[in-house]
Amino acid sequence: MFGGTWFPLIGSLLVVIASAVRIALRVPWRRVLLEAVFVGYVLFAIDMSLLPVRFDAVMREMYLSSWPYWQQSVNFVPLRTVVAQLSADAPPTAVFQLFGNLALLIPLGVLAPLVIPRLRNLRAFLAFALSVAVGIELLQLLQKVALIGWRSIDIDDVILNTAGALLGFGVWRLVAVVRSRFADGAAEDARLLPDPGVNQTTPCEVDSGRDRA
Known part of the structure; x- marks a missing residue:
């Protein structure tokens, strides 16, 4: 019989190794994680639908x-x-x-x-x-x-x-x-938020300036 519990174990090990290599090549870790999950799912689907071979x-x-x-x-x-x-x-x-x-x-x-x-x-x-x-x-x-x-x-x-x-x-x-x-x-x-770099003048400040004038 070909397949069994060792197939997902070996597949998972290969995914971990490939992920480590891609991270070492400075591929963004989120991308590596997403690809690892995808490949892990593909291996799971193969195991569920085609294995074991008897x-x-x-x-x-x-x-x-x-x-x-x-x-x-x-x-x-x-x-x-x-x-x-x-x-x-x-x-x-x-x-x-x-x-x-x-x-x-x-x-x-x-x-x-x-x-x-x-x-x-x-x-x-x-x-x-x-x-x-x-x-x-x-x-x-x-x-x-x-x-x-x-x-x-x-x-x-x-x-x-x-x-x-x-x-x-x-x-x-x-x-x-x-x-x-x-x-x-x-x-x-x-x-819509005010730009913190721009001086905002309130109506009270405008009225105060007019009184001083």
Whole structure:
């Protein structure tokens, strides 16, 4: 079996080393931290969706001899799995899996626009998120064809992953708009404040000067 708990540990170590090198090269630490979080999330998503890879003789025999198993583990009918998982008699694990697929790419929607500026456009991000979701399913399909993967291939996973990514993008966009308006308001307040370098004359001081004249 390839994968397991060592994968995120080694990945985290590499992220720390790369971050230290970038800081030594005088890259702003906030940028380094953001990139480290993004790469860490990507490693987590890979671990959750593609690992572990199993080299199991029993599983290979089951795949090769059981066509019904293939039929049950591959679905190209949109929303069929979602409807089944939301039915009254669905086990709690099915509902958990549904929301897990929805949540998997939510961080991508928040982090990707911050790290990759060209993904701050909705259309560009939608194409990117859809490509990532389809890519995950294609890699899972290749694993299954190579008899080293055990996850099901489901068009509903693509739909849920993409929807989750768009949800995360909406959160990022909302925060960006709020921050922009707050910054604009602060700049307007600063513009209206008197310049401390300019001598301000009050009406009382003007009247006092006239009396002396």
